[in-house]
Amino acid sequence: MRFSYSTISSIVATLFASSLLASNADAVVPTYKPYEGKISEDAFFEQFDLGWKSRWIPSAAMKDDKLSYVGEWAVEESFVLNGVKNDKGLVVKTEAALHAISARLPHVFDNTNNTLVLQYEVKFQKSLNCGGAYIKLLSEKGLQYDSENSLEFSDKTPYVIMFGPDKCGADNKVHFIIKTLNPKTNEYEEHHVKAPPMARMVQTTSLYTLIVKPNQDFEIRINGVIARSGSLLNPDDFDLVPAKEIIDENDVKPENWVEQEFIVDPNDTKPEDWDENAPYLIPDPEATKPADWDENEPEEIPDPTDLKPEGWDDEEDGFWEPVMIDNPECENHGCGKWIRPKIKNPDYKGKWTPRKIANPEYKGEWAPRTIPNPDYYEIISPSDFEPIGGLGFEIWTMDDHILFDNIYLGHEISEAEQIANATFIPKLNSENELVIMSDPNVEKTSSPDDPYLQSAIVSDMYEYALDNIGKFLGDLKYYVADVIEKPFETLGQRPGEAFFFSSVIVGTIGTVVGFWTLIINLSLSMINSYFEDDKTAYVGPSSSVKKNTAKGNSKLEVIEEKEGTKGSKANETTAKKR
Numbered sequence: 001m002r003f004s005y006s007t008i009s010s011i012v013a014t015l016f017a018s019s020l021l022a023s024n025a026d027a028v029v030p031t032y033k034p035y036e037g038k039i040s041e042d043a044f045f046e047q048f049d050l051g052w053k054s055r056w057i058p059s060a061a062m063k064d065d066k067l068s069y070v071g072e073w074a075v076e077e078s079f080v081l082n083g084v085k086n087d088k089g090l091v092v093k094t095e096a097a098l099h100a101i102s103a104r105l106p107h108v109f110d111n112t113n114n115t116l117v118l119q120y121e122v123k124f125q126k127s128l129n130c131g132g133a134y135i136k137l138l139s140e141k142g143l144q145y146d147s148e149n150s151l152e153f154s155d156k157t158p159y160v161i162m163f164g165p166d167k168c169g170a171d172n173k174v175h176f177i178i179k180t181l182n183p184k185t186n187e188y189e190e191h192h193v194k195a196p197p198m199a200r201m202v203q204t205t206s207l208y209t210l211i212v213k214p215n216q217d218f219e220i221r222i223n224g225v226i227a228r229s230g231s232l233l234n235p236d237d238f239d240l241v242p243a244k245e246i247i248d249e250n251d252v253k254p255e256n257w258v259e260q261e262f263i264v265d266p267n268d269t270k271p272e273d274w275d276e277n278a279p280y281l282i283p284d285p286e287a288t289k290p291a292d293w294d295e296n297e298p299e300e301i302p303d304p305t306d307l308k309p310e311g312w313d314d315e316e317d318g319f320w321e322p323v324m325i326d327n328p329e330c331e332n333h334g335c336g337k338w339i340r341p342k343i344k345n346p347d348y349k350g351k352w353t354p355r356k357i358a359n360p361e362y363k364g365e366w367a368p369r370t371i372p373n374p375d376y377y378e379i380i381s382p383s384d385f386e387p388i389g390g391l392g393f394e395i396w397t398m399d400d401h402i403l404f405d406n407i408y409l410g411h412e413i414s415e416a417e418q419i420a421n422a423t424f425i426p427k428l429n430s431e432n433e434l435v436i437m438s439d440p441n442v443e444k445t446s447s448p449d450d451p452y453l454q455s456a457i458v459s460d461m462y463e464y465a466l467d468n469i470g471k472f473l474g475d476l477k478y479y480v481a482d483v484i485e486k487p488f489e490t491l492g493q494r495p496g497e498a499f500f501f502s503s504v505i506v507g508t509i510g511t512v513v514g515f516w517t518l519i520i521n522l523s524l525s526m527i528n529s530y531f532e533d534d535k536t537a538y539v540g541p542s543s544s545v546k547k548n549t550a551k552g553n554s555k556l557e558v559i560e561e562k563e564g565t566k567g568s569k570a571n572e573t574t575a576k577k578r
């Protein structure tokens, strides 16, 4: 064993270099901690940790009396891009099956003159081709729990709000449906939000938030960013409020209704002197021939320079004619026959048409009359939802492994935001780190409109590095310019930058030099050992680092070679992949 100064310095430099390169690959996955922030008394919050089993009851109901909810549910950790260790969620376990599960709220949720905030996480661990991932808030009125709080939750169970992603093929939306009782018909009606936003189809976790305020404004947020907002009372957003007036279907246009606004004046006749045949242009009668105009001078003359070639035989070669050119005489005065210029004919009238006049019989465009809507009922505050007694998932899906987590139903927007800050944001950041580390072909979650994701995802490490090098050089340039201009002020007032720039430059040079020192040192020791023992290569205790750029990712393979085993034993080589 020979430790020289250069060996140690190369190892240090290499570790420094690898830590720089691998800093992104060494994401520290956080471990689950129960949320410790404030949750109001009347709010419901589910993290799927202790005691979830007593709250969540899978349904064994039948849908349409034919199919039953055979889909299985589990509470388990994410199996792909698991951003938080030991963090469990509710997982859909069966492909192509109906699933239903519900939880009874500890207190009936009354939203009268209050804000409703519903928030939950969805993770499409195996992507979503066709299936629902929406949550339903169940109307307390229709719930029939047995003594064990068990509910035969089905499509028939009355709900108040249905919210969340639903996708099948190209049809992708985030539902926001409100079910209200129509007092006229005494039936429940579904009202869908118009122009619903699209659900986010990524393998990382997405956060869906619905907010309905007592002033009837609503917001749908995806990952904390508003994806749709409006008002329950605005007909552009919802058809919750029935029209006061409707068109009378029985109204028909009267036979004698005149819709022609203009008619030809029957009293208008063509004037006697109207000559339809008068030409548009006539020769100007007032024009006079210029005095120097020479009608005898031709406009073109044979080109005097164009001579008949020698040996031209008119009989054999055809009749020879010189090229004609503009007569240079005509540049000074007009030549050839003088013609009167044309002017617009003052007597021109064109085709006569009778004038149009307003039709005295005109009654305007006919429209059927409107009558009071017999189905109208007053609804002033649709955000005063029916009391909510439970919530759950009642979905059909082709794709299993949809994971739900951190379900919040409450009245406080700030509570939901604090939950998101404490649970969702760190989870997504961690998942995005894992996306970067894993195969670069994994679907990117970055979206330009998404501030949460922008910082987390660096879609192209190479571009990112180039950007930062460019930025560094730009900053350095300005600093150096300042130092040259005002050396004492700049260095005195901004010493930190001098330290930073020089450290980075020295560090970079040190890393590069250290790396090559290591390579050279290693090669030398291999050559040395070859000459020491020509049968078995001897490699000293050191590490070699190889940068693997095959996948575009900076991965490091550290090949540690154990203390050389001289003699017949082969070298033991362990390769560690980081």
Ligand SMILES: *[C@@H]1O[C@H](CO)[C@@H](O)[C@H](O)[C@H]1NC(C)=O
Pocket (backbone or CB within 6 Å): 113
């Ligand atoms: C609704 O709540 C607000 C604020 O708490 C209160 O000022 C208002 O009077 C309430 N309106 C009704 C109709 O209860």
Ligand SMILES: *[C@@H]1O[C@H](CO)[C@@H](O)[C@H](O)[C@H]1NC(C)=O
Pocket (backbone or CB within 6 Å): 265, 266, 267
């Ligand atoms: C045409 O002229 C007659 C007689 O002057 C007049 O009574 C009639 O109203 C005119 N018609 C229109 C369409 O102006």
Ligand SMILES: *[C@@H]1O[C@H](CO)[C@@H](O)[C@H](O)[C@H]1NC(C)=O
Pocket (backbone or CB within 6 Å): 414, 415, 417, 418, 421
């Ligand atoms: C959540 O985090 C963001 C960013 O740090 C912060 O601006 C916001 O105030 C936080 N929200 C709450 C309710 O704490």
